[in-house]
Amino acid sequence: MxxxxxxxxxxxxxxxxxxxxxxxxxxxxxxxxxxxxxxxxxxxxxxxxxxxxxxxxxxxxxxxxxxxxxxxxxxxxxxxxxxxxxxxxxxxxxxxxxxxxxxxxxxxxxxxxxxxxxxxxxxxxxxxxxxxxxxxxxxxxxxxxxxxxxxxxxxxxxxxxxxxxxxxxxxxxxxxxxxxxxxxxxxxxxxxxxxxxLGLTGDGGVSSPVGGKEYYTLSHRILLTEAGFTWESGYGNGSWEAFTTGQVIGHHGDEPLTAEYDGVVVFPKIDKHWQLGSSVGYLAKRIEIDTN
Ligand SMILES: [Zn+2]
Incomplete structure (x- = not known):
C-alpha cells in the first residue's frame, strides 16, 4: 500500500x-x-x-x-x-x-x-x-x-x-x-x-449476502432547550428502544414529548455530549422499502 x-x-x-x-x-x-x-x-x-x-x-x-x-x-x-x-x-x-x-x-x-x-x-x-x-x-x-x-x-x-x-x-x-x-x-x-x-479481491472474507433487513428513517431531533430534558424511564439508555403512538418518551421541562407514530429512539447522547441547542437523541420511524 x-x-x-x-x-x-x-x-x-x-x-x-x-x-x-x-x-x-x-x-x-x-x-x-x-x-x-x-x-x-x-x-x-x-x-x-x-x-x-x-x-x-x-x-x-x-x-x-x-x-x-x-x-x-x-x-x-x-x-x-x-x-x-x-x-x-x-x-x-x-x-x-x-x-x-x-x-x-x-x-x-x-x-x-x-x-x-x-x-x-x-x-x-x-x-x-x-x-x-x-x-x-x-x-x-x-x-x-x-x-x-x-x-x-x-x-x-x-x-x-x-x-x-x-x-x-x-x-x-x-x-x-x-x-x-x-x-x-x-x-x-x-x-x-x-x-x-465488489470484485476487488478473489479470496478471504465473507461474501454471502445477508438479507431480511428492517429499514428506518430519522424523523425527529430531540433538542436540548433552556427547559432541559429528561428521558422517561426506559428511554435514553441505548439505540433501538421502541415506542408506540401516544407514548411519552421524555419531557422538555414539564412539556411531554409524546410519540406521534410507532418508532424507536436512536443515538441517545451520553451526558458529557449534552449541549444547549443541540440534540440529546433522535427518533426514527420504521418504513417499508422495495429492495428488488
Ligand atoms: Zn461515530
Whole structure:
C-alpha cells in the first residue's frame, strides 16, 4: 500500500474495478474502526481489480481517545458539499475534512466505521438507493437507518453524505459500542467480504449476502432547550428502544414529548455530549422499502 496522505493509504490493481474507501476513527474514541483500518494497512493486501483507499479520520481525537479533538467540533459534521470552496474555519476537524474530502469524493463506495456512545446492536446508516442497497447485503446487521431529510446534521455534512454528493455510495457502519473492541476481527472479515463482493479481491472474507433487513428513517431531533430534558424511564439508555403512538418518551421541562407514530429512539447522547441547542437523541420511524 502506498501512503498518499497523512494516514491515507491506497492500492490499485492493473484491472479496472470499483474504488472502495474504508475510514476508521472519524470519531477518535470509536476504536474498532481504527483497529480495522490499521489491520488492513498491515495486511499487505493485493487487489485483482479496482482501487482500495484506507484512511484514519480524526488523528488528533484518535490520539486522545475522544470523539473530537475539542468539544463539539465534529469531523462527521464537517463535510458540507461545498467544503472545498469555503473559507477554512481554523479548526483541526475542518482542516482534516479538507484533506480527506477529495479521496471520499473520488471513491465509488465509502464505508465509514463508527460505534455508538451508548449500547446498541450493530447497524448501518445509509440512503436506500440501488448502489447502497447493493452494499447493504454485505453487512450482517438487521437494521438500516436512513436520513433522507438530513435531520442529523440539518444538511448533508457526514462522510457518507459527502460520498453520496459526489456520485458515490456512502455507508456509515455502527459496529457496536465505542471502546468495545471485541468485534475487530469480525468487522475486519466483513470488510474483506465487501472487497470480495465488489470484485476487488478473489479470496478471504465473507461474501454471502445477508438479507431480511428492517429499514428506518430519522424523523425527529430531540433538542436540548433552556427547559432541559429528561428521558422517561426506559428511554435514553441505548439505540433501538421502541415506542408506540401516544407514548411519552421524555419531557422538555414539564412539556411531554409524546410519540406521534410507532418508532424507536436512536443515538441517545451520553451526558458529557449534552449541549444547549443541540440534540440529546433522535427518533426514527420504521418504513417499508422495495429492495428488488
Ligand atoms: Zn461515530
Amino acid at each position: 502506498k501512503q498518499i496522505g497523512d494516514h491515507i493509504w491506497q492500492i490499485s490493481a492493473k484491472a479496472e474495478g470499483p474504488h472502495l474507501m474504508i475510514i476508521g476513527g472519524t470519531h477518535g474514541n470509536e476504536r474498532t474502526g481504527v483497529e480495522v483500518v490499521r489491520a488492513l494497512v498491515d495486511k499487505g493486501l493485493s487487489l485483482e481489480a479496482g482501487t482500495l483507499t484506507l484512511a484514519l479520520g480524526n488523528l488528533k481525537a484518535i490520539e486522545i481517545n475522544e470523539r473530537c479533538s475539542e468539544p463539539h467540533v465534529d469531523l462527521n459534521r464537517s463535510y458540507a458539499e461545498d467544503l472545498l470552496e469555503r473559507e477554512p474555519k481554523g479548526s483541526y476537524e475542518d482542516q482534516r475534512a479538507r484533506e480527506l474530502a477529495p479521496h471520499i469524493a473520488a471513491a465509488d463506495y465509502v464505508i465509514d466505521i463508527h460505534a455508538t456512545n451508548k449500547p446498541s446492536e450493530a447497524f448501518i446508516c445509509s440512503l436506500f438507493a440501488p448502489e447502497h442497497l447493493r452494499l447493504h447485503d454485505f453487512f450482517p446487521v438487521s437494521k438500516v437507518l436512513g436520513d433522507p431529510e438530513y435531520i442529523l446534521g440539518g444538511a448533508p455534512v457526514t462522510t457518507d453524505e459527502y460520498a453520496d454528493a459526489f456520485g458515490g455510495a456512502g455507508i456509515c457502519y455502527e459496529t457496536g459500542q465505542a471502546g468495545d473492541t471485541s468485534r475487530v476481527q469480525e468487522v475486519l472479515e466483513e470488510m474483506l467480504g465487501v472487497m470480495k463482493g
